[in-house]
Amino acid sequence: MDMLELVLLLLSVSVIAGFVGAVFGIGGGVLIVPALTLLLRIPVRVAIGVSLISVVATSAGASAAFVRDHWTNLRIAMALEVATVSGALVGAALAGVVSPRVLEGLFALAMLVSAVEMLRRHERHETQRQCDRVARFLRLGSSYPSESGPVAYGVRRVPLGAVLMSVAGLASGMLGIGAGVLKVTAMDSVMGLPFKVSSATSNFMIGVTAGAGALVYLARGDVSPILAGPVALGVAGGALAGSHMLVRANVRLLRPAFVVLLLFVAVEMAWRGLRGG
């Protein structure tokens, strides 16, 4: 295989991972790590480093429009980033010492959580208006745009949200994923934010969380530039196309099939971890 064929192969795999991840709202990282390890036989630690860079690129591209349109709550994002970045640093440091078999097993678990969360995902339609004491002090309450004008919403249980965010950061730094599923759940179910605000704010935070992990991997020499270059371009491009498709397509019908695929890959990763690569 020559260089052109290799680059095209990496681009194709990454575009598909980014596209499918965006369409189903779980991000490209959950798919690109198993694609690199299971299909292209790249060691899991290298795949995680590569994935983190692609997650940063995807977040930067996808979150810009949400921030401009005021869907993202910047104050919540910046307050909770202290927790996610701390978690990501611990996760990335741990990934350097934990055996690849453990990483593969944990990755299978993360895929399982994503699959379960996809099945039970639902949007709450009532909007909470009141802020609790901590949220009032930090002035976290805001509004989101709607056809009938801005709709105000409140925020609650910030400390508990921060604890869950540190777990999301740990998963991100350790496994090379955005951990958006955990972040959205923390903001939507625990802090009472509207679903789309949670989703947009999570997307924005993912960049810094994955960036923190990526810095550790880069400084440690665990990011291969020849892989990360085409993969970052492919995943970000695929995610951009996927997010446009998401607006038009009804993906609910495809969701069960995708969950089955996630479970299958999770079993493959777990099996690989058990038998040692």
Next chain:
Amino acid sequence: MRADSGDSVLYVWTPRILRTALACGAALLVTGLCVMGATDPGSYVAEYRALQHGGPAAHAIHVGQLVHQVAHGRGRALLVAGLLVLTLVPIGRVAFAVVVFALEHDWVFAGLTSLVLALLCVGVLLGQIG
């Protein structure tokens, strides 16, 4: 929240920072791949094969050396520079937020964002130790 002028500045400028840095990083990556393809495609394939067999992913980055190699149009150095720009995107926007909050005398958020910035710097140190 949207009435605060500092927050308004962030809502306008943060997307611009993200998009500009992403475009610069992507341009460097594409250029790096093209230059490598034109000048040294064999080393790309060899490095990929070595990776599959547990070879090292990368070497430590020395900024001075990197700048010198980018200036000389080395493909691999352009790729590394592109990855660095992409990784530094979120750090740039956190640093921008620190300045905006400080100018607005919003000391709680200036403190929180400074802490995030400090943690990101710890990340570089952690990687060098590990």
